[in-house]
């Protein structure tokens with residue numbers, strides 16, 4: 577226990593929550609304690625990642641244990657791989673049941689970046705990743721039947737809400753097992769009337785109505801609202817949630 581905390585302190589990893597699994601010191605350590613598929617180990621190696629970043633050291637074990645997380649780490653610290661790696665492990669293999677993971681990014685550019693990182697970590701897995709941005713084809717070309725083929729969705733809030741608001745909805749999210757809000761601080765910003773992210777995120781939350789769904793929030797900063805209270809005011813309120821912050 578002391579050792580685990582000394583390791584966290586040395587890497588400026590701060591955690592809150594009960595029964596937090598130990599941080600992993602290296603990818604070898606991760607592979608020794610958790611069963612990661614070989615395609616994923618290969619992709620981590622070919623991405624040139626020699627050592628997990630602090631957020632990866634702690635968030636990957638947490639999410640592999642199926643814990644919901646509220647995670648905070650600076651820009652450029654590898655938050656994308658921190659949530660993609662455990663999600664890929666959980667999804668195991670392609671299943672034609674529709675989207676099982678949804679990653680919401682505040683902007684088109686960030687969604688594209690996340691899509692690229694996700695795609696490269698997926699090489700050899702057979703998973704189908706879809707990115708939904710304003711630039712992409714109209715909603716009609718992407719209906720409930722074609723979405724069955726996909727496993728992972730990367731999207732901006734407005735695109736997804738647009739599809740959810742069609743009659744009937746142009747996308748089904750009832751098989752979603754992981755809902756990730758990336759740059760969560762921006763997603764919880766209030767905006768003018770119904771263009772506000774907060775409102776859109778609420779709609780996405782309710783559409784992911786699988787009882788098994790788990791949530792993960794990643795951000796570069798803890799915004800005002802979060803800093804002032806000990807427990808997140810976000811939808812993360814279950815006993816299984818954990819907060820992890822690294823610098």
Ligand code: ADP
Pocket residue numbers: 624625626627628629632649650651652653654655656657693
């Ligand atoms: P963030 O979302 O925290 O801003 P990103 O996930 O965009 O950061 O990652 C920033 C860069 O670091 C990307 O180019 C990514 O490929 C790279 N990266 C991620 N994890 C590692 C790692 N363990 N070692 C080296 N580079 C990494």
Ligand code: MG
Pocket residue numbers: 655656758759
């Ligand atoms: Mg990021």
